[in-house]
Amino acid sequence: MKSSPHLVLILCLQAALVMGVFAALAKENALVESKAIDINPGQLKCCTNCNFSFSGLYTCDAVKKDCDPVCKKCVVAVHASYSGNNKFRCTDTFLGMCGPKC
Helix, strand or coil: CCCHHHHHHHHHHHHHHHHHHHHHHHHHHHHHHHHCCCCECCCCCCCCEEECCCCCCCCHHHEECCCCCCCCCCCEEEECCCCCCCCCCCCCCCEECCCCCC
16 A cells, blocks of 8 residues: 555654643642742742652642742641740752752
8 A cells, every 4th residue: 555645744743642631631720729829939948858759849848947938828737835946847848859958
């Protein structure tokens, strides 16, 4: 069976069209996901306990005596009721790679 040059051209154009549609959908989904997750554009100075995902997002579960200035959502992780020396954890989600260990 001979393959017609027109048939090959049509199949290539159809494949390019399908890939373009999937690329547009993937880009739209990425935009929706980034709006659903409040991503902090900064980067922590250091992180001892990093939770990195293959999507390029990470959170830091390090508990420290104070929060990094870049952190937007800092929560008390350990209450020290008598001494007043609370420990804090930054609950932000960051884009990129984890910083060096503290």
